[in-house]
Amino acid sequence: MLVKFTVPQQTAVSQRWGDLLIAESIAAQILRDGGIHAIESTVLVTSNRQVFLEAERFDCKGNDGRLPIVSLEAVQSEFISSPGSWPEAMRRLCEQQLVTHQSVAQTEVIWAFGRLIANSDMHAGNLSFYLSEPPFALTPVYDMLPMVYAPNSAGMLRDAAIEVKFDLNVSKSAWLTAIPLAQQFWQTVARDPRISEAFRHIAQEMPEKIRQIEEKVARMGG
Numbered sequence: 001m002l003v004k005f006t007v008p009q010q011t012a013v014s015q016r017w018g019d020l021l022i023a024e025s026i027a028a029q030i031l032r033d034g035g036i037h038a039i040e041s042t043v044l045v046t047s048n049r050q051v052f053l054e055a056e057r058f059d060c061k062g063n064d065g066r067l068p069i070v071s072l073e074a075v076q077s078e079f080i081s082s083p084g085s086w087p088e089a090m091r092r093l094c095e096q097q098l099v100t101h102q103s104v105a106q107t108e109v110i111w112a113f114g115r116l117i118a119n120s121d122m123h124a125g126n127l128s129f130y131l132s133e134p135p136f137a138l139t140p141v142y143d144m145l146p147m148v149y150a151p152n153s154a155g156m157l158r159d160a161a162i163e164v165k166f167d168l169n170v171s172k173s174a175w176l177t178a179i180p181l182a183q184q185f186w187q188t189v190a191r192d193p194r195i196s197e198a199f200r201h202i203a204q205e206m207p208e209k210i211r212q213i214e215e216k217v218a219r220m221g222g
Helices: 012-033 072-079 086-095 101-116 172-191 197-218
Strands: 002-005 041-045 051-055 069-071 128-130
Touching: 002 012, 012 041, 012 051, 012 101, 012 172, 012 197, 069 072, 072 086, 072 128, 086 101, 101 172, 172 197
Parallel strands: none
Antiparallel strands: 002 051, 041 051, 069 128
16 A cells, blocks of 8 residues: 655645645546546545545555566666657557557547646656566556646645646547546546635636637547
């Protein structure tokens, strides 16, 4: 079991981190409900508003067994000349028969969902595979949360919805799969009483930002 938690002191910064931990659990649940393997997690909020996120480890088997895991960062450094976004890297790996076309398609959906929920932290260390003979199988999705709303190093907080960045490296079908999941995510966050009023307000604004992306997707070919 992995545990993330906020500090006991109730400040605007700790409150926002608590919002994000709750949002991370919501995102994983929505992905699982949508047929995408994502980490199993539980949130506990104490009486003093300290938030704990408990996530099951997918690199363990039973009480003593371990499953070898390798990150996209490690794989692309071995097999790809230049790094790119998750979809770009996966397509290059697929050309070498290191991953399947199905894994590429699933990664596009995960990437699109991450963009739509404002996850600004989708680096190559946050996508992993079970280490085996190729093709490598994706592990469950982890660390999927709206990180663009995290406090910065000075403790400053965003208080309004950001514009979602449209990505032409994602197929139309992936966007069409991810959009309703992301809409459901923000609607769920906006209704969750554990979330702060300030972040619920942001969540209420985000569906309109997604609708703007939906209009661009409708104009895509294919």
